[in-house]
Amino acid sequence: MDNSTRVITLIFLTMTLAALAILTQFARRKRSAFPLRPLAGYSAIPQLIGESIEAARPLHVSFGGVGIGAESTALAMACAEMVLQVARRTAIGTETPIVSGSDPTFLPLAYGTLYRAYQSRQRVDRVPATAVRWYPSLQRTGGLAFAAALTGTIGAERVSGSILFGTYGAEIALLLDAGSRGLRRSVAGSDHLVGQAVAFGMATTPIIGEEMFVSGAYLGDDAGTLASAITIDVLRWLIVGGMTAAIGYVIAVRLFGGG
Amino acid sequence: MTRLWSILAALVAVGVGLVALFGLLVTPNPVTNALLQIAAITIALSVLIGILNLYSVHLRRLISRGRGSGYSLVMLIAAGLVIFLWLSDQDDANMTLLETVQVALESALAGLVLFALVYGAYRYMRRGVTWGGLLFTVVLLIMLIGVLPGSGTIGQIRAWLLAVPVSAGERGILLGIALATVVTGVRVLIGQDRNYRE
Numbered sequence: 001m002d003n004s005t006r007v008i009t010l011i012f013l014t015m016t017l018a019a020l021a022i023l024t025q026f027a028r029r030k031r032s033a034f035p036l037r038p039l040a041g042y043s044a045i046p047q048l049i050g051e052s053i054e055a056a057r058p059l060h061v062s063f064g065g066v067g068i069g070a071e072s073t074a075l076a077m078a079c080a081e082m083v084l085q086v087a088r089r090t091a092i093g094t095e096t097p098i099v100s101g102s103d104p105t106f107l108p109l110a111y112g113t114l115y116r117a118y119q120s121r122q123r124v125d126r127v128p129a130t131a132v133r134w135y136p137s138l139q140r141t142g143g144l145a146f147a148a149a150l151t152g153t154i155g156a157e158r159v160s161g162s163i164l165f166g167t168y169g170a171e172i173a174l175l176l177d178a179g180s181r182g183l184r185r186s187v188a189g190s191d192h193l194v195g196q197a198v199a200f201g202m203a204t205t206p207i208i209g210e211e212m213f214v215s216g217a218y219l220g221d222d223a224g225t226l227a228s229a230i231t232i233d234v235l236r237w238l239i240v241g242g243m244t245a246a247i248g249y250v251i252a253v254r255l256f257g258g259g
Numbered sequence: 260m261t262r263l264w265s266i267l268a269a270l271v272a273v274g275v276g277l278v279a280l281f282g283l284l285v286t287p288n289p290v291t292n293a294l295l296q297i298a299a300i301t302i303a304l305s306v307l308i309g310i311l312n313l314y315s316v317h318l319r320r321l322i323s324r325g326r327g328s329g330y331s332l333v334m335l336i337a338a339g340l341v342i343f344l345w346l347s348d349q350d351d352a353n354m355t356l357l358e359t360v361q362v363a364l365e366s367a368l369a370g371l372v373l374f375a376l377v378y379g380a381y382r383y384m385r386r387g388v389t390w391g392g393l394l395f396t397v398v399l400l401i402m403l404i405g406v407l408p409g410s411g412t413i414g415q416i417r418a419w420l421l422a423v424p425v426s427a428g429e430r431g432i433l434l435g436i437a438l439a440t441v442v443t444g445v446r447v448l449i450g451q452d453r454n455y456r457e
Contacts, residue, residue, distance in 0.1 A: 006284050009284065010284065012441065013280075013441070013445060016441055016442055016445045017445050017448075017449065020442065020445055020446065020449070020451065021449075024451070067302075067305075068302075069298050069299075069301070069302045074439070074440040074443035074444055074447075075436075075440070075443075077443050077447065077452065078439070078443060104302075104305040104306045104308060104309030105302050105305045107305060107308050107309055107312055108305065108308065129315055130315060130316045130319050130320075132312065133312065133313075133316050134309040134312045134313055135313075136309065136313070144365040144368040144369060144372070145361070145364075145365055145368075147368070148364075148368050152327055152330055153327075155326070155327070156320075156325065156326040156327030156330075157326075158326075170372050170376065171368075171372060173372050173375035173376045173379055174368070174371065174372060174375050176375075176379065177375040177378060177379060180382065191436050193429055193432060193433070196432060198376065198379065201379055201380065201383045201395075202379035202382070202383070208432065208435075209431075209432040209433075209435040209436050209439075210435035210436055210438060210439035212439075213436075213439035213440075213442070213443055214439075224446070224451045228442050228443070228446055228451075231442050232435075232438050232439050232442050235438045235441075235442070236434075236435065236438055239434065239438070
């Protein structure tokens, strides 16, 4: 890493840290001061949970190919937050959500999260060892074996709907197709562009890009997660401002400073 | 006691995170390398947990004779066979199985993905006439016609679409994911992540 990259990284990390610290304090004092823009995906999830409880059928939540220890670690944490939010709500029902993934490192994270969610409702005894499932897949062929195994699970376990967050390629089409044939609703998003494009077209309600990281702010009541959602928005607007200023500067130089 | 464990976990995570970050920003050092090696070993161990999980899930389904228990039986036999071949040092047979069964099956699945995508596009257009649907159809037609030889202006429009709006959209989505990743990372570094607080 060269020196300029180090300096930029440090400045960016410091800015993020400062924004998070300040916004968390504000959010703790007055949550209503930070209204969140409505996101269709997060409006649909409570309905999916309600359907699961009423039909006494499990909800399926998948991490896709994300795991801990690689570049997708942050997304794995975001997926765990989603599992926590979903499991806390489904804990009042009879069926435990089925959590799946193709990277083995997701297993301890998913187990721990599911356990904590049910522990918070004093219903730990309702978490079966088979609620979290690993379906391995070959790296060189993408997640095709994972997708094929899940299409079987979706049918065999009679899941009520699917929430697919994580890393998926075009194989997400198989999952969404299997769900739609059984008239099951789905909320899906991916950090890979191909998977994101397929999810946008085929999921009942798509989630786009960084929206996967803010489930805690939309489904929970924690000031920290709300602050992180606002920090993402603030940083995005800073980048938009910077890019607009740079474009304006280039245009001004071309128009007036050419000579 | 639980609270004590949470504090300890937070301290370990924050400490290790800061050391790793320091090693990345300043210079690669032995402590960071040792931490990365521990992480690699832990990840390797998680495969073992995964295999146990796989057996547990499918054995339970087989014993309870639930829906799809036939598939579970096939899975257990196949997994047992692969482990047996590995234990008896028959790597060639293992590779043959992989190449002739697994890769062939996944190639067939890749073909199925195409049909699923076409069906998905059909369903997307069946939702009714919306601006999104119209845009999708027009862009799809331009993309398909533009790839033909001698497509002229439509070929140029296709190239422009790929170079400007598609590229801008891609960068926008990736930038958003990158920002969210940084924020999540900082939350872990300062012990604000929910995993350490409950």
